[in-house]
Structures are given as C-alpha cells and as structure tokens.
Amino acid sequence: MNTQRLVGVILVVIGIVVLIMGLNASHSVADQVSNTFTGSFTKATTWYIVGGIASALLGVLLMLFGMRGSRA
Numbered sequence: 001m002n003t004q005r006l007v008g009v010i011l012v013v014i015g016i017v018v019l020i021m022g023l024n025a026s027h028s029v030a031d032q033v034s035n036t037f038t039g040s041f042t043k044a045t046t047w048y049i050v051g052g053i054a055s056a057l058l059g060v061l062l063m064l065f066g067m068r069g070s071r072a
Contacts, residue, residue: 011059019052
C-alpha cells in the first residue's frame, strides 16, 4: 500500500470519527435549544459535521485516485 492511499484511509477514519462526534453533539441540550430558537445548530457542531464529511471525502478521493498520474 502506497503512502497516499494510507493517508486516504487515515483521513476516512478521522472523518468518520469527527462526523459521529458532530452528530452526537447535535443531540446535546445546547444544540437542541439553539435549533429551537434559531433553526440551526451551533457553529461548533456544524463545523464538526462539515469537517468530518470533507475529511472522509478527501480520504476516499486519495484512496481512489492517489497514484494515478505519478506512475513511471
């Protein structure tokens, strides 16, 4: 397994963990109150969810297309 694919796997795992943390945080009392009055989650929860998705997506892209153009 080459380095870029290994980094991709690590990013996917980190992304999934951060996404789960964000989804769990969205069920907290503070986020429920914020969602009730403003219609959205707190900024920290939103960044956890967005960051987790972005990290997982980047990891998948690295795993799929990591070494395509650089083979000799």
